[in-house]
Amino acid sequence: MQMPTARQRRLRTILFWAVPAILLLVPLGTNAYTQFIVNGMLISTLVTLGFTIVIGNLGQLAFANTAFFGIGAYGSAILAAKLGVPWLLTIPIAGVFGAAGGFLASAAALRGIRSYYLAIITLAFGELMRWTYLHARPLTGGTDGLPMPRETLFGVSLTDDTVKYFVFLVVTVLLVKATANLLASRFGRAVMAVRENEVATASLAIPTSRVILVTFIWSGFVVGCAGALFARHIGHVFPESFGMLHLIASFAMVLVGGLGSVLGAVLGAVVLTALPEYLRAFPGMEELFFGLIVAAVLVALPMGLASLLRRMSPIFVERFYREAS
Amino acid sequence: MPDTTPLLQIRDLNVGYGQKPILRGASYDVVPGECLTLLGANGSGKSTAMNAICGFVKPTSGSILFEGQETAGQPPHRIFALGIAQVSQARDLFPDLSVEDNLRLGAMRRGGREMAKTLAELYERFPRLHERRRQVTRTLSGGEQQMVAIGRALMSRPRLLLLDEPSGGLSPQFCEEIAQIVDGLKEDGVTMLMVEQNLNLAFRLADRFIVLRDGVVVDGGDVRAMAGDHDAIVRSIYL
Numbered sequence: 001m002q003m004p005t006a007r008q009r010r011l012r013t014i015l016f017w018a019v020p021a022i023l024l025l026v027p028l029g030t031n032a033y034t035q036f037i038v039n040g041m042l043i044s045t046l047v048t049l050g051f052t053i054v055i056g057n058l059g060q061l062a063f064a065n066t067a068f069f070g071i072g073a074y075g076s077a078i079l080a081a082k083l084g085v086p087w088l089l090t091i092p093i094a095g096v097f098g099a100a101g102g103f104l105a106s107a108a109a110l111r112g113i114r115s116y117y118l119a120i121i122t123l124a125f126g127e128l129m130r131w132t133y134l135h136a137r138p139l140t141g142g143t144d145g146l147p148m149p150r151e152t153l154f155g156v157s158l159t160d161d162t163v164k165y166f167v168f169l170v171v172t173v174l175l176v177k178a179t180a181n182l183l184a185s186r187f188g189r190a191v192m193a194v195r196e197n198e199v200a201t202a203s204l205a206i207p208t209s210r211v212i213l214v215t216f217i218w219s220g221f222v223v224g225c226a227g228a229l230f231a232r233h234i235g236h237v238f239p240e241s242f243g244m245l246h247l248i249a250s251f252a253m254v255l256v257g258g259l260g261s262v263l264g265a266v267l268g269a270v271v272l273t274a275l276p277e278y279l280r281a282f283p284g285m286e287e288l289f290f291g292l293i294v295a296a297v298l299v300a301l302p303m304g305l306a307s308l309l310r311r312m313s314p315i316f317v318e319r320f321y322r323e324a325s
Numbered sequence: 326m327p328d329t330t331p332l333l334q335i336r337d338l339n340v341g342y343g344q345k346p347i348l349r350g351a352s353y354d355v356v357p358g359e360c361l362t363l364l365g366a367n368g369s370g371k372s373t374a375m376n377a378i379c380g381f382v383k384p385t386s387g388s389i390l391f392e393g394q395e396t397a398g399q400p401p402h403r404i405f406a407l408g409i410a411q412v413s414q415a416r417d418l419f420p421d422l423s424v425e426d427n428l429r430l431g432a433m434r435r436g437g438r439e440m441a442k443t444l445a446e447l448y449e450r451f452p453r454l455h456e457r458r459r460q461v462t463r464t465l466s467g468g469e470q471q472m473v474a475i476g477r478a479l480m481s482r483p484r485l486l487l488l489d490e491p492s493g494g495l496s497p498q499f500c501e502e503i504a505q506i507v508d509g510l511k512e513d514g515v516t517m518l519m520v521e522q523n524l525n526l527a528f529r530l531a532d533r534f535i536v537l538r539d540g541v542v543v544d545g546g547d548v549r550a551m552a553g554d555h556d557a558i559v560r561s562i563y564l
Contacts, residue, residue: 186429186433189422189426189429189430189433190430190433192419192421192422193419193422193430196419196420196421196422197417197418197419199417200417201419201430202400202401202402203379203380203381203401203402203405203411203417204402204405204430204431204433204477204481205402205403205406205433205434205481206430206433206434207402320422320426
């Protein structure tokens with residue numbers, strides 16, 4: 001794979017900030033419905049990003065991201081609805097809750113549990129959290145869920161999807177940039193090394209436990225923040241939003257975008273959030289077409305949509321990212 | 326006068342896998358600046374001795390003193406941090422990372438400026454790695470991969486370098502290149518403990534040798550004192 005030159009790297013930085021600048025203009029071309037979908041894309045981007053850094057970059061088959069998502073969403077809803085904390089303030093706090101979930105989920109990996117065993121334990125963690133949302137009725141509202149209180153931001157109602165969009169965009173851009181920087185740092189190199197050969201990494205005096213722990217915590221933080229955005233996006237959190245279906249959808253986004261790629265997380269989330277909306281034109285056949293399109297993309301591009309862009313230009317090559325052999 | 330205080334002291338080392346003993350009471354020293362080679366037939370315990378020194382295998386009994394500090398049974402990352410680096414038979418590279426990333430991983434615990442200096446020195450020693458620094462490691466030839474493995478170990482500025490079959494699986498041309506690398510390291514005073522099946526290479530590079538048979542040290546001495554007469558050693562290894 002060709003690596004980007006210094007000029008291409010500069011161009012990439014410009015592109016990174018130009019895209020969100022252009023995205024600021026999106027509300028000019030949307031109606032209430034499409035704006036709602038675009039907002040969902042931003043949330044899915046963060047969920048996919050948090051997921052891909054654990055399973056793609058760190059190489060741990062952990063499926064706890066739906067748990068982090070639910071923890072963030074309920075954390076934000078409980079703080080806002082029960083304690084009257086302003087929603088904006090609940091975003092980083094939900095991130096911290098998600099990070100605590102990441103800390104808990106990493107315990108299995110730190111005890112040397114890997115592969116399918118780690119997958120089943122983290123799946124169980126997600127189901128345990130869903131059970132908690134259902135049964136901690138005084139706090140979570142049980143099956144009725146928890147409504148988000150009405151709020152205003154600088155005098156504008158937060159029920160307005162355009163207002164939400166700008167907040168979601170800022171949070172998403174900041175977290176995507178922070179994650180990209182983290183993965184491009186020395187720490188990112190260590191994450192990749194753990195994925196490739198954990199024993200050899202440990203033998204180089206690299207604290208693999210710390211690398212695993214920090215990656216899970218960061219993943220939890222990103223997805224926890226996404227949970228807070230989701231709570232405001234839907235306006236009401238229900239336990240059913242954080243089940244297996246959500247997990248499978250996020251997993252598909254990771255794979256379609258490109259495993260272990262920040263760019264892939266964005267592409268996968270955008271494409272697979274938009275696709276079902278287009279497929280509504282084929283009532284009764286939506287799921288079939290959705291499945292066929294996902295399968296076709298994975299057959300044609302096993303390394304995801306991001307690999308298509310990488311082939312077009314080295315600008316899209318991410319540091320430490322390597323195509324599988 | 327050269328320093329003859331041992332850098333590494335192995336005393337009555339017993340190592341086994343399950344019920345099967347591999348090393349049985351081995352004792353030997355490595356003094357600073359020397360290249361000591363462990364000789365022996367397959368299964369005699371050479372690689373096990375290396376792995377025990379690095380902490381990959383826990384000794385059942387005995388002592389491994391590195392600069393007077395007991396390291397037997399410590400985890401590999403602690404032993405590496407003390408200054409013992411191993412280039413294993415399998416090389417244990419990160420195949421999907423670039424050459425430079427592999428090298429940098431050898432000095433992850435050190436600061437950026439010091440790492441950059443060490444890297445520059447390493448590229449001076451291995452110009453070919455500089456040429457291929459952006460190349461994905463799995464695309465290199467076996468000899469070049471061995472260079473990366475040695476380079477990554479050197480990035481940590483080890484006090485003791487363990488080389489497990491550095492010429493294993495390499496062409497005669499690359500064996501010669503590896504020999505020149507080891508010669509260069511000796512000139513720079515790097516202390517080395519080496520396992521090598523290629524006896525010609527082993528005798529060319531080593532200052533001293535030890536022969537292991539069934540996990541026991543059965544012979545040893547100064548390579549130069551043998552004046553090229555290696556027949557007795559070959560007999561003690563294989564007969």
